[in-house]
Amino acid sequence: MSSLKDEITKRRTFAIISHPDAGKTTLTEKLLLYGGAINLAGSVKGKRTARHAVSDWMEIEKQRGISVTSSVLQFKYDGYCINILDTPGHEDFSEDTYRTLMAADSAVMVIDGSKGVEKQTIKLFKVCVMRNIPIITFINKMDRDSKNPFDLLEDIENVLGINTYPVNWPIGSGKEFKGVFDRNTRKILSFTANNGQKEVEKEEFDLDDPILDEKLGQYLKQDLLDEIELLDGAGDEFDLDAVREGKLTPVFFGSALTNFGVEPFLEQFLKLTTSPLARETVDEEVNPMSDEFSAFVFKIQANMNKAHRDRIAFMRICSGKFEKNMEVFHVQGNKKLRLSQPQQIMAQEREIVDEAYAGDIIGVFDSGIFSIGDTICSPSHKVQFKGIPTFAPEHFARVRQKDTMKRKQFIKGTNQIAQEGAIQIFQELDAGMEEVIVGVVGVLQFDVLKYRLENEYNVDIIMENLPYEYIRWIVNEDVDPKTLDLASDTKRIQDLKGNYLLLFTSYWSIDWALDHNKGLELREFGTN
Numbered sequence: 001m002s003s004l005k006d007e008i009t010k011r012r013t014f015a016i017i018s019h020p021d022a023g024k025t026t027l028t029e030k031l032l033l034y035g036g037a038i039n040l041a042g043s044v045k046g047k048r049t050a051r052h053a054v055s056d057w058m059e060i061e062k063q064r065g066i067s068v069t070s071s072v073l074q075f076k077y078d079g080y081c082i083n084i085l086d087t088p089g090h091e092d093f094s095e096d097t098y099r100t101l102m103a104a105d106s107a108v109m110v111i112d113g114s115k116g117v118e119k120q121t122i123k124l125f126k127v128c129v130m131r132n133i134p135i136i137t138f139i140n141k142m143d144r145d146s147k148n149p150f151d152l153l154e155d156i157e158n159v160l161g162i163n164t165y166p167v168n169w170p171i172g173s174g175k176e177f178k179g180v181f182d183r184n185t186r187k188i189l190s191f192t193a194n195n196g197q198k199e200v201e202k203e204e205f206d207l208d209d210p211i212l213d214e215k216l217g218q219y220l221k222q223d224l225l226d227e228i229e230l231l232d233g234a235g236d237e238f239d240l241d242a243v244r245e246g247k248l249t250p251v252f253f254g255s256a257l258t259n260f261g262v263e264p265f266l267e268q269f270l271k272l273t274t275s276p277l278a279r280e281t282v283d284e285e286v287n288p289m290s291d292e293f294s295a296f297v298f299k300i301q302a303n304m305n306k307a308h309r310d311r312i313a314f315m316r317i318c319s320g321k322f323e324k325n326m327e328v329f330h331v332q333g334n335k336k337l338r339l340s341q342p343q344q345i346m347a348q349e350r351e352i353v354d355e356a357y358a359g360d361i362i363g364v365f366d367s368g369i370f371s372i373g374d375t376i377c378s379p380s381h382k383v384q385f386k387g388i389p390t391f392a393p394e395h396f397a398r399v400r401q402k403d404t405m406k407r408k409q410f411i412k413g414t415n416q417i418a419q420e421g422a423i424q425i426f427q428e429l430d431a432g433m434e435e436v437i438v439g440v441v442g443v444l445q446f447d448v449l450k451y452r453l454e455n456e457y458n459v460d461i462i463m464e465n466l467p468y469e470y471i472r473w474i475v476n477e478d479v480d481p482k483t484l485d486l487a488s489d490t491k492r493i494q495d496l497k498g499n500y501l502l503l504f505t506s507y508w509s510i511d512w513a514l515d516h517n518k519g520l521e522l523r524e525f526g527t528n
């Protein structure tokens, strides 16, 4: 029997982030393949099939052919137990993605070598930086013509503001892609396309091996030697502490589709990252190795199985060990309870878990008691984790029910969906609940809201898009929003907790508000 400490030490919990199409799904499949979790990653064709195989929970997801939800995958490799938090790259579902990052201890950032840093990567990256978690970069698709690798690094440094350290260095790209030079072992790993099977034919050469002239050609070899000199002379030093603090990102070049560079990446990744980190509570830090169990809810997913109208709360275990049927304390509900049917989601399969450890994610059936950010802990050692930030919605609509007789269902539906964190609801000052302002991070969530209210709550709604794009919480507690001097296109609203907020159509009107109201403080993120 392994000890609690052994179990937790071998855990790694990370999220994969990327702009859609950079290759996140493909890389995830290859990683799973090394863990033997699925038989042949190459057999999963195209992202549509792959995504549906993993998270085919909502009807709307099938209709649209995109992934609405994030899933969690676990596999074992070389004595490690690895939890991958898959995040949908689709920009319309980014709030869910943001929250998933709260449950991760590190992130893998996949970048398309032909495109460099893209819009969605920037947003996700910002959240990782906010948490100071290590970010490891995989520059993908080197088997296609890619940008100059120095330009790619510069792009990451300039756009994302993080230093880079290339762990390996590509030799050519596209048809000319010959492999990578490993800066640590000083060896060349040559590339042979192999249709993405697991067994990559590995060929390693020393830099002074005469066969390289033939393998690389005189031209590419000379380029490589020059580039190595440049990197060794001018690049950032490798600094593990800086990596762990999220200030330096180790960069790997490879090709997920052809399975080139994936295993070395995984091996290095496991060394570069740590086992589960301590988590901050309201007044202390929780050590993951503690004997006392603690976890927080980072995601709630309703109706994963429509036949059962179930709702699942996903929790990240932060310390200790979870055992089936153990009694826990739900801090926000101020109640002892037993978590029913704890599950782990493994690719398509959901398995009941008997035990799970700090770093693991479990899903439990929720009758409606949990909210995002809630703490669950051992009744004998009560702690409360800090809330999960609410990310600023960027699209707003006024929503009301068509049939006023359905008022109750409308309120229940919008509130429950808001509790899951899929939408945020606000009210105009002095307005009733029959009409709300809904804010979402991505516009597709409006469709999800409409669809779910119709299908799950039997309420038809009328939705009117509003022109606002920026939302700010008013930090000052003593400010009466009605007395503020605001531009005519600024709207005063409040959230369900009674906090006051302002909606703006432009940065110009935010500046206007700040200029005309001395001492007014506005904040972009809220906290649940």
Ligand code: G4P
Residues within 6 Å of the ligand: 018, 019, 020, 021, 022, 023, 024, 025, 026, 027, 045, 046, 047, 048, 089, 140, 141, 142, 143, 144, 254, 255, 256, 257, 258
């Ligand atoms: P995502 O999850 O980040 O959205 O990306 P995904 O893995 O689905 O990959 C997007 C496309 O890029 C896929 O093409 C995939 O096969 C391809 N791809 C991923 N990694 C590599 C790589 O290393 N090299 C090359 N050449 N291609 C790669 P697809 O599903 O066939 O469809 P399409 O989007 O090209 O139509």
